[in-house]
Amino acid sequence: MADSAASFDLGAPPAGYAVRLRGVTKAYPNGTTALGPFDLDVRSGEFVSLLGPSGCGKSTALRLIAGLSAPSSGGVLVSSQAPRRRGEHSIGFVFQEPTLMPWTSVRGNVSLPLRLARASRADTEARVSEALAGVDLLDFADAFPRELSGGMRMRVSLARALVTEPDILLMDEPFAALDEITRFRLNDDLLALWRKLRKTIIFVTHSVFESVYLSQRVIVMTPRPGRTGAEFRIEALEPRGADFRTSADYAAQCREVSLALARTSEPVRA
Amino acid sequence: MSGLNAPRLPSDETGARGGARLLRLLLPIVVLAAGVTVWDLAVRLNQIPPYVLPGPGLVLRTLIADWPVLSASLVTTLWTTLEGFLAAALGGIALALLFNQSKWLEYSLFPYAVVLQVTPVIAVAPLLLIYLPQETAVIVCAWIVAFFPVLANTTLGLNSVDRNLAGLFQLYGASPMQTLVRLKLPAALPYILGGLRIAGGLSLIGAVVAEIAAGSAGAGSGLAYRIAESSYRLNIPRMFAALLLLSAAGIVIYVLLALASHLLLRRWHESALGKDN
Ligand SMILES: Nc1ncnc2c1ncn2[C@@H]1O[C@H](COP(=O)(O)OP(=O)(O)OP(=O)(O)O)[C@@H](O)[C@H]1O
Ligand SMILES: [Mg+2]
Numbered sequence: 118m119a120d121s122a123a124s125f126d127l128g129a130p131p132a133g134y135a136v137r138l139r140g141v142t143k144a145y146p147n148g149t150t151a152l153g154p155f156d157l158d159v160r161s162g163e164f165v166s167l168l169g170p171s172g173c174g175k176s177t178a179l180r181l182i183a184g185l186s187a188p189s190s191g192g193v194l195v196s197s198q199a200p201r202r203r204g205e206h207s208i209g210f211v212f213q214e215p216t217l218m219p220w221t222s223v224r225g226n227v228s229l230p231l232r233l234a235r236a237s238r239a240d241t242e243a244r245v246s247e248a249l250a251g252v253d254l255l256d257f258a259d260a261f262p263r264e265l266s267g268g269m270r271m272r273v274s275l276a277r278a279l280v281t282e283p284d285i286l287l288m289d290e291p292f293a294a295l296d297e298i299t300r301f302r303l304n305d306d307l308l309a310l311w312r313k314l315r316k317t318i319i320f321v322t323h324s325v326f327e328s329v330y331l332s333q334r335v336i337v338m339t340p341r342p343g344r345t346g347a348e349f350r351i352e353a354l355e356p357r358g359a360d361f362r363t364s365a366d367y368a369a370q371c372r373e374v375s376l377a378l379a380r381t382s383e384p385v386r387a
Numbered sequence: 388m389s390g391l392n393a394p395r396l397p398s399d400e401t402g403a404r405g406g407a408r409l410l411r412l413l414l415p416i417v418v419l420a421a422g423v424t425v426w427d428l429a430v431r432l433n434q435i436p437p438y439v440l441p442g443p444g445l446v447l448r449t450l451i452a453d454w455p456v457l458s459a460s461l462v463t464t465l466w467t468t469l470e471g472f473l474a475a476a477l478g479g480i481a482l483a484l485l486f487n488q489s490k491w492l493e494y495s496l497f498p499y500a501v502v503l504q505v506t507p508v509i510a511v512a513p514l515l516l517i518y519l520p521q522e523t524a525v526i527v528c529a530w531i532v533a534f535f536p537v538l539a540n541t542t543l544g545l546n547s548v549d550r551n552l553a554g555l556f557q558l559y560g561a562s563p564m565q566t567l568v569r570l571k572l573p574a575a576l577p578y579i580l581g582g583l584r585i586a587g588g589l590s591l592i593g594a595v596v597a598e599i600a601a602g603s604a605g606a607g608s609g610l611a612y613r614i615a616e617s618s619y620r621l622n623i624p625r626m627f628a629a630l631l632l633l634s635a636a637g638i639v640i641y642v643l644l645a646l647a648s649h650l651l652l653r654r655w656h657e658s659a660l661g662k663d664n
Contacts, residue, residue: 185554210558216551219655220573229569230559261655281559 130194135161135285135317136182141191142342143177150342151177154191157336157345161196161284162315166328168374169338169346170382175321176213178343179287182319183210198284203236209283211291213321215270217262223249223273224258230281248280251310268295272303279310285317293323301362304331308357325378329371330362337374339381346381349374441624449624450631457613457625461632464594464609467522468640471529472590476583478530479537487545487571488563504535508593512600521601525609528600529593533586540582544575577656580648587640595633610636 130137142153152174159165167175180186181193197207217226227248231241249255252272262270271291278286292300308331311318322328328335329351337347351370353361361367423443429435430442437445450457482500486493508531515524548571556566598611610629617625652658 180554183554183558185557206559208558210555212551212555214551216549216555218552218570218573220576221655229555233556233559233561233565233569263655 129196133160135159135163135196136319137194138178138182139192141181141188141193143174143181143186144189152181152343155344159317159319161317163334164311164318164320164332166320166322166332166335167338168322168325168328168335168378169343170340171323173338173341174343175338176289179210179289179319179321183208183287195285203231203234203240206230206281207284209278209281209286211274211278211286211288213289213293215262215267215274217270217273219262222259222261223254223265226262226273227277227280229277244280248276251279252276268299271295283316285319287319289321290323292327300327305358307331312356325371325375329367329374330357335374337377337381347377349377438621438623441627445624446627446631450628453625453628457610457629457632460608460610460613460629461636464598464611464633465636467525467594467609468529468591468636470526471533471593472587474526474530475533475537475586475590479534479582479586480541480579482534482538483541483545484567486542500535500538503531508532509596509600512597515597516601525594525597525601528597529590532593532596533590536585536589537579537582540578541575544578545571547578548574577652577658580651584641584644584648587644588637591633591637591640
């Protein structure tokens with residue numbers, strides 16, 4: 118991605134990188150220091166998981182990368198591509214909650230980014246239908262969010278992020294509220310999507326198993342204020358599937374990551 | 388015949404709910420009938436003269452006999468109320484939008500909105516009648532009483548937009564206008580409608596207060612003016628008839644606004660959903 122244009126005045130990360138955080142801290146107005154100093158390098162097309170205890174600043178880190186809030190100190194560099202057509206965005210965000218507009222239908226929610234960019238009606242229609250088909254919700258296009266289950270709402274949120282064909286997908290515990298079967302299926306769907314489109318994905322999760330199953334790299338964060346506590350490269354034969362989930366290899370890597378999580382989460386004793 | 392595990396028939400439930408609904412309609416009517424009967428009996432048995440307390444029958448007869456005068460007055464009062472209500476609705480929403488755009492504007496003006504709200508309108512009305520032509524003064528009174536709930540509720544609604552939804556609009560480069568139309572206004576709609584429902588009743592009160600303040604000195608002909616006039620002439624039955632019309636007008640206004648609110652929100656907002664939805 119040598120031709121990536123700067124979206125922040127701080128400039129873009131070096132070629133080959135999608136995101137670079139250097140010494141980033143975030144203190145909220147109420148005095149809570151939520152994050153940092155936190156360093157992060159994510160290569161273009163990489164699948165990285167952020168794993169850490171509740172309240173360690175994972176959501177905060179994603180908001181900073183998306184530019185939804187400004188760091189208190191440090192630099193946030195994010196590569197961005199000029200949109201090839203209306204309604205494309207470099208960053209797609211799947212929030213921890215579905216974050217849908219209750220006053221409009223599923224179709225209305227998913228078409229939002231395209232409508233905001235004033236994409237043509239026919240184009241919008243086609244792309245929304247495609248995105249909804251991708252998450253298996255075409256039949257519910259005219260339903261209202263309150264008529265859906267929690268998992269279905271999360272899938273709508275995913276479709277809304279994907280409809281803009283982002284280069285970088287930021288996902289904040291998207292599957293935390295789902296049952297295991299649905300979660301496994303969506304995990305596999307996400308992996309298939311990633312293999313096909315090679316988007317950069319930064320995936321926040323509580324779950325050691327999920328992080329090891331999905332990502333190329335797991336970053337274990339310390340309790341608040343979150344920093345990098347440990348980092349693991351996950352080796353596995355591609356494509357990953359059900360046999361990886363049951364392999365001894367997978368179990369071993371999960372145990373390693375678990376141990377690291379427990380170690381970094383221990384209170385520091387002087 | 389149904390088996391052991393026969394599912395409860397859906398018609399059972401709708402039947403039960405229909406019954407509850409009927410009861411909800413019926414109970415107030417029963418209370419009304421009882422009240423009117425007691426009133427009638429009290430007047431008859433104690434032989435209270437009509438200039439002290441007219442019976443319900445006499446009030447009804449007066450209503451019919453004086454209908455040409457009273458209906459004209461009703462129309463006048465309703466127009467005033469409507470104009471005051473529209474002014475309050477537009478003014479309240481517009482002011483809330485302005486406050487939402489600029490904090491400085493809010494800080495400079497909001498205290499005065501509160502002052503207008505807390506000053507009893509009955510005390511302001513005579514002053515307004517001195518400086519403004521009567522018709523305008525009456526509308527301004529209705530506006531003063533009714534605009535604040537609209538302003539306060541709309542402000543609350545505009546400020547309670549989900550933080551992440553707002554972030555999403557920012558991420559997708561929405562213009563301020565798009566954010567307003569597609570995010571803030573729909574999110575605030577339930578609050579705005581709540582404000583309007585209060586404002587409907589209040590603008591009627593504002594109109595009545597101003598008409599009373601204008602009193603016999605004014606050239607007005609609204610229902611409240613009729614009440615004041617009848618009181619001077621000790622025409623108590625007509626006072627009651629006019630009062631009846633005022634209450635009816637208030638109820639109709641409330642029902643219309645509640646209905647509008649229900650229709651606008653029924654597909655998505657909790658307040659407009661049944662418990663099984
Ligand atoms: N708007 C805010 N104002 C003040 N403090 C905040 C705010 N948002 C988050 N925090 C604090 O910052 C810390 C990190 O919050 P964050 O939401 O990033 O945690 P998280 O790692 O995503 O947790 P979880 O896994 O439970 O979602 C928390 O301790 C929280 O109390
Ligand atoms: Mg979080």
